[in-house]
Amino acid sequence: MLRRVLVAAVFVVPIARAHAQTPAPNADEVAKLTDDSDDEDNDDSDGDQPDDESDDKDSDADARAQAEHSDDDLDEHEGDAGEHARDVEHEADDEDEGHSHHEPGLGLEWIASRARLRLGLIVQPMARYGHDSIPSPDTMDLTIRRARVAFDAELSHGTGFRLELQARDLKIGIADLYGRWALDEHIEIRAGFLHAPGGLERDTNPFDLPFLERSSLASMTRDREVGLELVGHQDSQFWTVSITRDAPSGLGGDDPEFAVNYPHGVDPTAVEHSAVTWNQAARVGTAPSDEFAAGFGWTLRIRNSQADYGDPAYEPNGSVFLDPRPYRGTSVRLGADAAVSEPHFRVLMEAAFRRDGQQLSYDAISGIESRLPGHEWWSGGYLTVGWSPIGGYGRAIDGAPLQWGWELIGRFEVMKVKPVDAFSSTLYAETIGWNWVATRQIRIQIEATLQSFGDFDQTMRMDNAEATRFYADLWATWRL
Secondary structure, eight states: OHHHHHHHHHHHHHHHHHHHHSOOOOHHHHHHHHHHHHHHHHHHHTTOOOHHHHHHHHHHHHHHHHHHHHHHHHHHHHHHHHHHHHHHHHHHHHHHHOEEEEETTTEEEEEOSSOEEEEEEEEEEEEEEEEESSSOOOEEEEEEEEEEEEEEEEOGGGEEEEEEEEEETTEEEEEEEEEEEESSSSEEEEEEEEOOOOOHHHHSOGGGSSSSSOOGGGGGSOSOEEEEEEEEEETTEEEEEEEEEEOOTTSBOSSOOOOOOOOTTOOHHHHHTOTTOEEEEEEEEEEEETTEEEEEEEEEEEEEEEEEOOOOEEOTTSOEEEOOOOEEEEEEEEEEEEEEEOSSEEEEEEEEEEEEEEEEEEOTTTOOEEEEEEEEEEEEEEEEEEEEEEEEEOOGGGTOOEEEEEEEEEEEEEEEEEOTTSOOEEEEEEEEEEEEEOSSSEEEEEEEEEEEEOTTOOOTTOOOTTOEEEEEEEEEEEEO
């Protein structure tokens, strides 16, 4: 009897406690339980398996599906992690070994962790027709006006170098060969065979010029010299200062090549290696925005102890209209320029004058030098206007080059040179053209030039006085 009471207590008391702790169902739950019981009765009447067995099988199937899904997710995550690890490894290899890319119109570039090398290639084919009022056969030229291959490298600590080879009128030469060192982001030092500052037109890349040739104003300066140059900018200000010497003849550059007429008894080697002949040039200016830039510059050619045998005055296509005059002393050139770049038009203008040292004369037989009472004076300028209804221009400081679309463009220029021993020689020229930048790599242009020479534009050949010349050019520029 006692054992029965203990057994009942063991089983009955926990059940009572469980019922006591279970809350009473509300009306909704009662209704739900009633529906469930009805469904259970119907399932049993249909002869289906009991709910407990069905639920157990469903639970087992869900568990297996969940396990398989978990395995698939794990494999997918592991695959993503593996691909990410491989990408990181490849990126690390690229950083170590370097990578390359092509920028249309700017060339190929190889980049490593501490160096960068850019390869540029530009070709400029040309077809030119020429007519002269002085009786002579008309001319037709098919040539490569310019072609250049450039290697530009930047190394660590701001150092670098530039080597640019060129073919000009199918003659091989050097366009640039110098090293550079950036002291900071505002100042850079260059040394070697380089371009000295000479004004807006001289400082514009020849492949970004508005026309195939520079104006006659370029005959006042030299395209390339050998020496040291300081290039800088700060906020809206820019400056370039150089100390150079004349480059050996035939080395390169973009100027026409003229043979120097050395007097009798003068050693050309001694003239080229003279220790007392130096050039100093500078250009300073402001560019408060991409739409406007203005500059002022000068060139000093110091020839106090060693005579300079002068520069010929030539028109844009390279024909001389006044022979050079030798001088001693210092040649001074002063120039000013401005550029305006707007959405649908651009304006480029420049003016300069030059006064050489005291003019010299040499006896043709004995070579005796005598000084003439005066100096040779140069003055000239140009105005270029471009209109583009469909197109866009670059920065004014770069010469506002047309970057896309097409434009109508015109230039008027004038040059006057007055030596001591002759009347003034003059040149007036008008050039008009149609310029089309088809892509970033292709530019096509057609232009026509009319030149008028003065009555006293006399040379040794006497081929320019009172002459009128007409040129028509069709040319293109292709960039890698």
